[in-house]
Amino acid sequence: TKIELGCTKDGQILAIRTETLANVGAYLSNFSTATPTFLHGTLMSGPYKVPHVYVNVKTVFTNTAPVDAYRGAGRPEATYSLERVIDKMCRELNLDPFEVRRKNLLTPDQFPYQSPVGLLYDTGNYQATLDKAVQMADVAGFAKRAADSKARGKLRGMGLSTWIEACGIAPSNLVGILGSRVGLYDAATVRVNATGNISVMVGAHSHGQGHETVFAQIVAEKLGIPESSVEIVHGDTSKIPFGMGSYGSRSLAVCGTAMTKAVDKIIAKGKKIAAHMLEAAEGDISFEDGKFQVAGTDKAKTFGEIAFSAYVPHNYPLETLEPGLEETAFYDPANFTYPAGAYICEVEVDEGTGKVDVVAFHCADDFGNVMNPMIVEGQVHGGVGQGIGQALCEFTTYDENGQLLTGSYMDYPMPRAEDVPFYNVDYSCQTPCTHNPLGVKGCGEAGAIGSPPAVVNAVIDALQRGGHTHVTHIDMPVSPSRVWSAING
Structure with missing residues (x-):
């Protein structure tokens, strides 16, 4: 990608122009063309107010292996290009990279914001995440840490990345306009058994994301029952409703919303049953803390009693009330979700070998409402x-x-535990998504999107502070050989 940025002398961004040539390999895979176009070009204005953006992407076949989506898929590349060129602009104009970003970030009163590259951001507070990251990283104390590193023969640098992503991959109408031949809804079936235990069949597959925990937690909280009473069923196409899978940080925002809507239908059916059992009008029945109650009275039935009655309909008015308690819901979002954040990385560089050590990494994220902090x-x-x-x-x-x-791990280097620091993570800056009932935005890809430019910006900062002012850019990966060559080039 070649990226150009136009700005005023004080760092106000006026225009961005990018030209991308994307290698899709020898033949097409599922997301090979969507990744550099639909998932990349639409994020080229980032979290900033940029009046003019031009994006030109060409995909080409080569004789290499086909490519497909990898955590972030197009959005890390857009963020990397944008955050690197902003840092380069700040250095050339001798401007503070924190203040330049603050100057250009969208403000809360500008939402919803129609970006110049097609997306409609619904909500966000990018200044809040930047302020939180600055606080977490103790930016004011960096000079002392840099001096300590210098005393040990290392160059220390700090890199910043402020990012946004479009995820909760959907909606169907948008991907249809872009040429997709599939819908991007999801589905869930909630089956209440006569004992009050619940089976939830979901279209999103769990392979380490923790769906079994979070989905059960949400259902249990809504119905006022123990989480141990909820079973999550996934991955068996003979049992589950047709869904569109787990990718694009969509499982909770899309499938979780379908599940929530199915639970709402269960509650609505439960109110009908409770009204019959309690001889009250359906409109007078409320549901709270696992109990259906007649408003203004102490007449009530527990969720378990309603579940049992649903399967023992001895005196039901069958012409208006069916037995059973099972509901299915499909959900097709009206928009993407837009998580955002600010990441600050500190590195130490060994001038003699070019080795880079990441010594600190601070993440301030806005994921909307957070269902399970540990996950x-x-x-x-x-x-x-x-x-x-x-x-x-x-x-x-x-x-x-x-x-x-590089076909094996003998040749392809993977990061090890010694290559990463203890992370400092905060998600307290929450602006809930406005178009799904959970208010969630997705968190699965955020770290992979915001981190690469923060690391590279930190490396360049370290070299610049160490007097290697001729080094303004190093292509990823910033391996020891590349850093050493840049220093001695």
């Missing part, structure tokens, strides 16, 4: 680890015949 932190940790790997070491190499030379 959110785990997702951010994993994403940042992958982003650090991309920034520092991961790279595929082919010979002139398209033969992959």
Whole structure:
């Protein structure tokens, strides 16, 4: 990608122009063309108010392996290009990279915001996440830490990345306009058994994301029952409703919303049953804390009693009230969700070897409402680890015949535990999504999107502070050999 940025002398961004040539390999895979276009070009204005954006993407076939979506898929590349060129602009104009970003970030009163590249951001507070990251990273104390590093023979640098992503991949009408031949809804079936236990069949597959925990938690909270009473069923197409899968940070925002809507239908059916059992009008029945109650009275039935009655309909008015308690819902979002955040990375660089050590990493994220903090932190940790790997070491190499030379982990470097620091993660800056009932935005890809430019910006900052002012850019991965060559070039 070649990116150009036009701005005023004080750092106000006026225009961005990008030209991308994307290698899709020898043949097409599921998301090979969507990744550099639909998932990349539409994010080229980032979290900033940019009046003019031009994006030109060409995809080409080559004799290398086909490519497909990888955590972030197009959005890390857009964020990387944008955050690197902003840092370069700040350095050339001798401007503070924190203040330049603050000047250009969208403000809360500008939402909903129609971006110049097609997306409608519904909500956000980008200044809040930037302020939180600055606080977490103790930016004011950086000079002392840099001096300590210098005393140990290392160059220390700080890098910033403010990012946004479009995820909760959908809606169907938008992907249809873009040429997709599938819908991007999802579905869930909630089956209440006569004992009051619940089976939830979901279209999104769990392979480590923690759906079994979070989905059960949401259903249990809505129905006022123990989480142990909820079973999540996924991955068996003979049992589950037709869904569109787990990717694009969509499981909770899309499938979770379908599940929530199915639970709402269960509650509505429960009110009909309760009205019959309590000899009251359906409109007088409320549901709270696992109990159906007649308003203004102490007449009530527990959720378990309603569940049992649903399957023992001895005196039901069958012409108006069916037995059973099972509901299905499909959900097709009206828009993407838009998580955002600010990441600050600190590195130490060994001038003699070019080795880069990530010594601190701070993440301030806005994921909307957070359902399970532990799972959110785990997702951010994993994403940042992958982003650090991309920034520092991961790279595929082919010979002139398209033969992959890095085909095993003996040749392809992966980040190890010693390559990553203890992460400092915060998600307290929450602006709930406005178009799904959970108010969630998705967190699975965030770390991989915001981290690569933060790492590379930190490396360039360290070299500049160390007097290597001729080094203004190093392509990823910023491996020891590349850093050493840049220093001595």
